[in-house]
Amino acid sequence: MTPNINISPRLIVPDPDRASAFYQDALGAEQVFRAPLSDDGRPTVVDHRLGGVSLRVSPAVAAWGWLAPSDLGGSAVLLEIEVDDPDAVGERMVAHGAEVVVPIENRPYGKRSGRIRDPFGHLWIITGELR
Structure with missing residues (x-):
């Protein structure tokens, strides 16, 4: 029997x-929780709902x-989201400061996808159905 497990990515920014x-x-994303400020004035965690999952952001704290x-010279993780309109999501991300790493296009494996680097260095695969 598999235990009930939830995984919630926490992006360090x-x-x-x-x-x-x-x-x-x-x-x-919908902000659902914001922790009180730490000593340096930043919240220790801000929790969001994005579709049916939780996405959290926390400040970079080297001592922890x-x-x-x-700090790492790049992102060690790819976040993949499947959406109805990958082009529109990619365009919104870029309009808000992200950059295209791999253009969103129809791919030979049967999906429309590409890669975006958000303004904080995290890499996102934006994918959806072919058009």
Whole structure:
């Protein structure tokens, strides 16, 4: 029997409030929880609902081992989201400061997808049905 497990990605970023605003504006995430401010004025976690999953952002704190992609020289993880309109989501992300790494196009494996780097260095695969 498989235990009931939920996985909630927590993205480490320099500025959780700025990241929260980006994910709300670009992806339609809904902020559902914001922890009280830490000593440096940043929230320790901001929780969002994105579709049926939780997406959290927290500040980079080297003493805790919480490092942002800029601290690591790049992102060690790819976040993949499947959406109805990958082109529109990619365009919204870029309009809010993200950059295209691989253009969103029809792919030979039967999906329309591409890669976007958000303003905080995290890499996203945006995918959906062929058009």
